[in-house]
Amino acid sequence: MSSHEANCGSCAYKATFTQPLRSYKLQDGTTVPLESTFVWCQACTDVRWGEKLPELAALKERLRAIETRDPLVVEELLFLVSKRQPMTEVIERHVTGLVQRIAWRQNRISAARCLECGSLNIRELEHVERDWEADSDLPDEEWILLGHGDCRGSIRVLPSASWALNRCWIHYTQEGERIQAFEMYAGKGAVPVDSA
Numbered sequence: 001m002s003s004h005e006a007n008c009g010s011c012a013y014k015a016t017f018t019q020p021l022r023s024y025k026l027q028d029g030t031t032v033p034l035e036s037t038f039v040w041c042q043a044c045t046d047v048r049w050g051e052k053l054p055e056l057a058a059l060k061e062r063l064r065a066i067e068t069r070d071p072l073v074v075e076e077l078l079f080l081v082s083k084r085q086p087m088t089e090v091i092e093r094h095v096t097g098l099v100q101r102i103a104w105r106q107n108r109i110s111a112a113r114c115l116e117c118g119s120l121n122i123r124e125l126e127h128v129e130r131d132w133e134a135d136s137d138l139p140d141e142e143w144i145l146l147g148h149g150d151c152r153g154s155i156r157v158l159p160s161a162s163w164a165l166n167r168c169w170i171h172y173t174q175e176g177e178r179i180q181a182f183e184m185y186a187g188k189g190a191v192p193v194d195s196a
């Protein structure tokens with residue numbers, strides 16, 4: 001069931017993680033995707049999923065690239081194009097999504113939070129991504145924390161071998177505070193599972 005596993009090289013620390021879908025629920029009812037990465041949370045004293053706040057300039061640059069049909073971006077979106085969904089629709093949907101994310105980012109005040117407890121006292125783990133190589137034993141991506149607690153060892157977070165569909169969807173305020181979790185069902189839609 002887990003999506004990621006963490007281990008410390010110098011002590012018995014172990015942790016597993018799932019990867020629910022997370023969104024910001026804005027005042028006007030729209031939801032904006034929430035980007036996450038692994039962090040060390042000083043309040044949880046544990047590795048947690050934390051917010052990754054995109055740079056406003058990067059979001060704006062992305063919007064400009066899509067609006068001007070930058071060939072690199074168009075190529076990137078090609079895999080989404082089908083008979084039922086022509087390129088014009090794919091582009092329109094991406095533009096709408098980016099406009100919403102830019103509006104959210106412009107209003108966002110606080111720094112990134114721990115997605116478990118909401119603490120601002122977090123440190124992002126180093127994220128390493130690698131191009132796939134046939135003869136390499138190294139994982140495609142991993143997160144590394146140096147200097148774990150008293151053992152001073154290194155924690156590595158790796159994607160789990162088994163992947164399972166996660167039905168959980170969690171809403172956060174625009175400032176990254178948890179509002180409500182839902183369980184997604186094909187027939188019933190989103191069913192609330194807890195309250196903040």
Ligand SMILES: [Zn+2]
Pocket residue numbers: 008009010011012013148149151152153154
């Ligand atoms: Zn350790």
Ligand SMILES: [Zn+2]
Pocket residue numbers: 041042043044045048114115116117118119
């Ligand atoms: Zn925390």
